[in-house]
Amino acid sequence: MENFTFYSPTYFVFGKNSETQTGDMIKRFGGSKVLIHYGGGSVVRSGLLDRVKESLKSGNIEYVELGGVKPNPRSGLVYEGIELCRKEKVDFILAVGGGSTIDSSKAIAAGVVYDGDFWDFYSGKLIEEALPVGTILTIAAAGSEGSPDSVITKEEGMFKRGATGDAIRPKFSILNPALTQTLPPFQSAAGITDIMAHLYERYLTNSTEVEVTDRLIEALLLTMKHEGPRVIENPDNYEARANIMWAGMMAHNNSCGVGRTQDWNSHDIEHELSALYDCAHGAGLAVTMPAVFRYVMKHNVMRFAQAAVRVWGCSMDFEHPEVTALEGIKALSDFLTGLGMPKNFSELGAKEEDIPALVESLCCGNGRDGKLSGFVTLDKEDCTKIYKMMI
Ligand code: NZQ
Ligand code: ZN
Numbered sequence: 001m002e003n004f005t006f007y008s009p010t011y012f013v014f015g016k017n018s019e020t021q022t023g024d025m026i027k028r029f030g031g032s033k034v035l036i037h038y039g040g041g042s043v044v045r046s047g048l049l050d051r052v053k054e055s056l057k058s059g060n061i062e063y064v065e066l067g068g069v070k071p072n073p074r075s076g077l078v079y080e081g082i083e084l085c086r087k088e089k090v091d092f093i094l095a096v097g098g099g100s101t102i103d104s105s106k107a108i109a110a111g112v113v114y115d116g117d118f119w120d121f122y123s124g125k126l127i128e129e130a131l132p133v134g135t136i137l138t139i140a141a142a143g144s145e146g147s148p149d150s151v152i153t154k155e156e157g158m159f160k161r162g163a164t165g166d167a168i169r170p171k172f173s174i175l176n177p178a179l180t181q182t183l184p185p186f187q188s189a190a191g192i193t194d195i196m197a198h199l200y201e202r203y204l205t206n207s208t209e210v211e212v213t214d215r216l217i218e219a220l221l222l223t224m225k226h227e228g229p230r231v232i233e234n235p236d237n238y239e240a241r242a243n244i245m246w247a248g249m250m251a252h253n254n255s256c257g258v259g260r261t262q263d264w265n266s267h268d269i270e271h272e273l274s275a276l277y278d279c280a281h282g283a284g285l286a287v288t289m290p291a292v293f294r295y296v297m298k299h300n301v302m303r304f305a306q307a308a309v310r311v312w313g314c315s316m317d318f319e320h321p322e323v324t325a326l327e328g329i330k331a332l333s334d335f336l337t338g339l340g341m342p343k344n345f346s347e348l349g350a351k352e353e354d355i356p357a358l359v360e361s362l363c364c365g366n367g368r369d370g371k372l373s374g375f376v377t378l379d380k381e382d383c384t385k386i387y388k389m390m391i
Helices: 018-030 048-058 075-088 101-111 118-123 179-183 185-203 213-234 238-252 266-278 282-312 321-338 352-367 380-389
Strands: 010-015 033-038 062-066 093-095 133-137 151-153 159-164 173-174
Touching: 010 018, 010 159, 010 238, 018 048, 018 093, 018 133, 033 048, 033 075, 033 101, 048 093, 062 075, 062 179, 062 321, 062 352, 075 101, 075 118, 075 151, 075 282, 093 101, 101 133, 101 159, 118 151, 118 266, 118 352, 159 266, 159 321, 159 352, 173 238, 179 238, 179 282, 185 213, 185 238, 185 282, 185 321, 213 238, 213 282, 213 321, 238 380, 266 282, 266 380, 282 380
Parallel strands: 010 173, 033 062, 033 093, 093 133, 133 173
Antiparallel strands: 151 159
């Protein structure tokens, strides 16, 4: 196991009607003037936004609002949010929605207290200071409710890039699984896929002797395998939603990733797809992961074979472990398509002729040096081959 530090101070309020505690939570973490940030309208239609405002009003907490966050959130609204917060002297950001809304909130929180362009953080600068952020989560997926990360797309060049720093870990996150019951099946499935990707990206490690995190990851993958089909079949299944929601948080607050190197090449390769085609991140991952895994499998066949046996119930072929490894990758891919996820480029809306542009942006865009590091280091030629495998 590698040395590590782990700081995960988010206060979680989990369960039915937990959003009624929003005002109390904001006070607890020192907020007096709040920006309520939300997406394209699902929280308006569900009545959640009104309930949240009620909670703030009854705590005599002032607020301003900024809606309109798009899936794959854009830099334009972040600049708008920063300006609004400065003008209104906002001291707390409340994200009400999914990963996109939370990520946009984190970007605003970091940008408000920074003299330069907030995009510096999405070009490699660590976020060391930010306004406090709280979240009310409406989709189990990105894990941003417990993570130190934010992913934003810059309209100029359509670069989709991540920023990180413990300063943007939410101060509190309110997780009411019932709020996810209004999700369309496709979004539920995309969320499940993303959660599983966060687990796989950590499972693909070059560290050895990491039994505790291996076993945690396997447990969470098994949970997703059990609960995923149950919510697709019955979107109102509160208990299945609850298990998925907490698994989504645990998959990405890094409790499963400490002490081990991690991959993240599937994420980087996917981010180019959701930047160019505006597809759901999870849908892009359903197409990306199997291709990447088949491409890099030989680097450590036993890692894939272990997942195949322990998670997917494949029997181990000791003479030909690559057969077992491939069976496991196929089982993952079949599972995701069974939930309703796309399986290739055309189902995703991607085009073969765009591959050179995807590879250029992936490997060299926004200051990158031509290579992706991770479980296996990938250059432009590797990435081209991987995208072609998705056709
Ligand atoms: O915008 P609204 O109207 O709210 O609709 C959203 C959106 O259309 C809808 N939705 C959310 N909750 C709902 C609902 N519809 C009905 N009922 C509900 N309860 O679902 C759609 C997707 O929402 P979004 O916030 O985009 O989903 P998700 O949580 O999957 O976030 C995706 C973004 O997170 C990034 C992704 O790249 C993508 O940009 N990621 C962020 C990470 C992080 N910060 O740690 C890590 C991830 O790997 C990921 O990259
Ligand atoms: Zn993800």
